[in-house]
Amino acid sequence: MTKVKIKRSILARLIPGLTSLTKRGPSGWMVILGIVIVSALVVMTAIAPWIRPHDPIKTAVGPIGDPPSSQFPMGTNHLGQDMLSRILCGGSIMLQVSTISVLVCFLVGVPLGLFSSYVGGVFDRACSLVIDSIYAFPGLVIAIAIAAMLGRGAVNMALSIAVVYIPSYFRIVRSQVLSIKELTYVEAARAVGAKWYTILFRYILPNVIPSIVVVATINFADAVLTAAGLTFIGLGVTVDVPDWGWDLTDGRALLPSGAWWVITFPGLMIILLALGFTLIGEGLSELLNPKLHR
Amino acid sequence: MGLRSYVITRILLTIPTLLLLLTMVFLVMRVLPGDPVALHFEKKATPEQMEQMRSRLGLDKPLWAQYMDYLGGIVDIGYFLEHGYPNLGESMQTFEEVGGQIFSAFPATLELAVYSMIIAAGIGVVLGVISSKSYNSVLDHLIRGFGTVTYAVPIFLLGMIFQLIFGVYLRWLPTGLRLNPAVEPPACVTGLYTIDSLLEGNLFTFFESLKALLLPCLTLGLILSGMFIRMTRTNMLETLRLDFVTAARARGLKESTVTYSYALRNAFLPVLTMMGLQFAILLGGAILTETTFSWPGLGRYVVDRINFRDYTAIQGAIVMFGIFVTLVSLVVDILYAYVDPRIRL
Numbered sequence: 001m002t003k004v005k006i007k008r009s010i011l012a013r014l015i016p017g018l019t020s021l022t023k024r025g026p027s028g029w030m031v032i033l034g035i036v037i038v039s040a041l042v043v044m045t046a047i048a049p050w051i052r053p054h055d056p057i058k059t060a061v062g063p064i065g066d067p068p069s070s071q072f073p074m075g076t077n078h079l080g081q082d083m084l085s086r087i088l089c090g091g092s093i094m095l096q097v098s099t100i101s102v103l104v105c106f107l108v109g110v111p112l113g114l115f116s117s118y119v120g121g122v123f124d125r126a127c128s129l130v131i132d133s134i135y136a137f138p139g140l141v142i143a144i145a146i147a148a149m150l151g152r153g154a155v156n157m158a159l160s161i162a163v164v165y166i167p168s169y170f171r172i173v174r175s176q177v178l179s180i181k182e183l184t185y186v187e188a189a190r191a192v193g194a195k196w197y198t199i200l201f202r203y204i205l206p207n208v209i210p211s212i213v214v215v216a217t218i219n220f221a222d223a224v225l226t227a228a229g230l231t232f233i234g235l236g237v238t239v240d241v242p243d244w245g246w247d248l249t250d251g252r253a254l255l256p257s258g259a260w261w262v263i264t265f266p267g268l269m270i271i272l273l274a275l276g277f278t279l280i281g282e283g284l285s286e287l288l289n290p291k292l293h294r
Numbered sequence: 295m296g297l298r299s300y301v302i303t304r305i306l307l308t309i310p311t312l313l314l315l316l317t318m319v320f321l322v323m324r325v326l327p328g329d330p331v332a333l334h335f336e337k338k339a340t341p342e343q344m345e346q347m348r349s350r351l352g353l354d355k356p357l358w359a360q361y362m363d364y365l366g367g368i369v370d371i372g373y374f375l376e377h378g379y380p381n382l383g384e385s386m387q388t389f390e391e392v393g394g395q396i397f398s399a400f401p402a403t404l405e406l407a408v409y410s411m412i413i414a415a416g417i418g419v420v421l422g423v424i425s426s427k428s429y430n431s432v433l434d435h436l437i438r439g440f441g442t443v444t445y446a447v448p449i450f451l452l453g454m455i456f457q458l459i460f461g462v463y464l465r466w467l468p469t470g471l472r473l474n475p476a477v478e479p480p481a482c483v484t485g486l487y488t489i490d491s492l493l494e495g496n497l498f499t500f501f502e503s504l505k506a507l508l509l510p511c512l513t514l515g516l517i518l519s520g521m522f523i524r525m526t527r528t529n530m531l532e533t534l535r536l537d538f539v540t541a542a543r544a545r546g547l548k549e550s551t552v553t554y555s556y557a558l559r560n561a562f563l564p565v566l567t568m569m570g571l572q573f574a575i576l577l578g579g580a581i582l583t584e585t586t587f588s589w590p591g592l593g594r595y596v597v598d599r600i601n602f603r604d605y606t607a608i609q610g611a612i613v614m615f616g617i618f619v620t621l622v623s624l625v626v627d628i629l630y631a632y633v634d635p636r637i638r639l
Contacts, residue, residue, distance in 0.1 A: 023582065129310075130318075138574040141616075145612050228448045233581065258463060274445070
């Protein structure tokens with residue numbers, strides 16, 4: 001009985017948001033636009049090896065710092081690499097880093113938040129204290145410190161970004177569980193002798209999921225930007241993989257000569273990816289908590 | 295609770311926060327896998343050289359002893375009074391005092407941060423008020439769209455575009471550094487060039503430093519304004535519906551008076567708290583802005599030290615960032631309690 005009710009309550013909150021988005025006004029369209037942008041970029045990155053005109057890491061395929069032309073539609077960079085091919089292939093690092101970091105955050109932040117708020121007491125207070133102090137610290141500074149210690153690489157970048165965003169998951173889960181665990185259906189579950197993990201993961205977690213989805217999409221957007229930032233200050237992946245963040249950083253070399261194309265195209269791609277996730281996140285959060293935004 | 299007891303409690307609460315923060319930085323820098331000394335030399339040194347470096351920096355001691363050294367250095371009041379900055383150890387690269395290096399880089403970051411915050415809050419509050427006044431119109435959607443886009447733009451991309459337009463194409467503004475190298479910097483009183491040059495009465499230097507500040511501050515300010523737009527808009531929409539606003543309108547007050555002296559005054563409080571939280575994000579953004587504009591501040595210092603793999607310096611700089619953020623949030627909380635008595639209850 002309870003299970004059915006809960007399932008219906010998640011469905012009632014999530015599914016209308018996903019199936020009849022078009023009828024939900026501007027917020028619905030925001031989500032659709034975001035999903036379209038993100039999927040387009042994912043597909044582009046996936047099929048890039050077959051559609052790219054040149055080898056993205058081969059240097060001197062064209063003249064150095066050539067403006068966009070019919071042969072090189074996005075120009076070439078200071079190594080004479082074809083920018084179009086680099087743009088087509090360059091999303092993979094960003095997508096990997098953001099996906100891994102969101103997964104790690106989800107796997108650490110959510111169970112920790114659930115457990116901590118359900119158990120309460122000293123454990124909860126200690127967890128909250130540590131998490132709050134991470135939360136108050138400048139995110140990029142933490143990511144820099146950890147990335148500097150772990151060294152270069154996509155996974156290390158993802159881990160250092162994850163540490164920054166675990167607090168967001170923890171906090172949202174904790175605040176929701178604190179109110180949900182007082183509801184009658186949880187009390188009923190406890191009364192019929194349900195185990196604590198059944199109550200937590202089966203009865204409470206589903207009601208927290210919608211908020212987590214919102215946090216996760218925003219986390220995606222932030223992870224993309226943070227990854228770009230880490231790359232910019234020299235903590236990104238190594239040079240031999242095409243990456244928008246790296247191209248953007250590298251574009252500084254040609255900046256004094258007025259080469260706008262070297263930074264504009266990778267920059268636009270990063271903005272698009274981050275914007276796609278932001279639109280999904282903001283749209284969903286308005287659909288799920290209309291009161292907060294109006 | 296009176297204001298004084300609130301302030302005292304709040305200051306006392308800062309101590310465990312700081313201690314926790316220092317511990318976390320220590321854990322990240324010393325306990326995470328990765329040996330600072332080995333990373334520093336990149337396998338290009340003999341074991342003897344590495345051992346020498348370890349003993350010089352005290353890294354050969356057991357972890358708890360290192361921890362006590364580290365904490366002891368930071369809370370060493372005598373050292374602080376003598377030098378004016380806390381003891382953060384010495385650099386692995388230059389063997390200079392890290393505290394001193396940070397101390398001299400700090401004013402540049404402070405100047406950048408303060409002016410950026412003013413720009414962000416200014417743009418954010420003005421656009422937020424306009425947006426709420428024209429609720430659900432095209433203008434409102436445009437402003438909200440602008441706010442959303444600011445979340446998605448990498449800060450250094452905006453900086454580079456500004457450099458390209460105003461520095462390279464138009465040649466109106468400098469693209470880097472705090473002051474044109476040909477201009478003599480003002481005598482250091484506060485370390486903030488705009489204020490020091492005014493204290494000297496040197497208007498030329500003042501305008502030169504203002505010119506150098508404009509692009510970096512605009513970059514950082516624009517990126518951060520999105521959050522202020524949203525916050526101001528939401529609060530204004532809520533406040534404009536309250537009875538006292540209706541009452542003010544009913545008394546025949548001008549709409550601008552109602553908006554600015556009545557509604558905005560009340561909607562501004564949460565924006566103030568927000569400024570404290572934004573400061574942490576602003577400092578993160580400052581690292582990228584400083585790197586883009588070769589701005590010789592704390593962020594630029596961290597990035598330089600990362601390139602030299604100078605771990606003691608990185609650790610010191612991160613500690614300083616943490617202390618700075620903690621102090622700012624302390625000040626904001628106290629200000630908030632001063633403005634809004636309900637907080638003290």
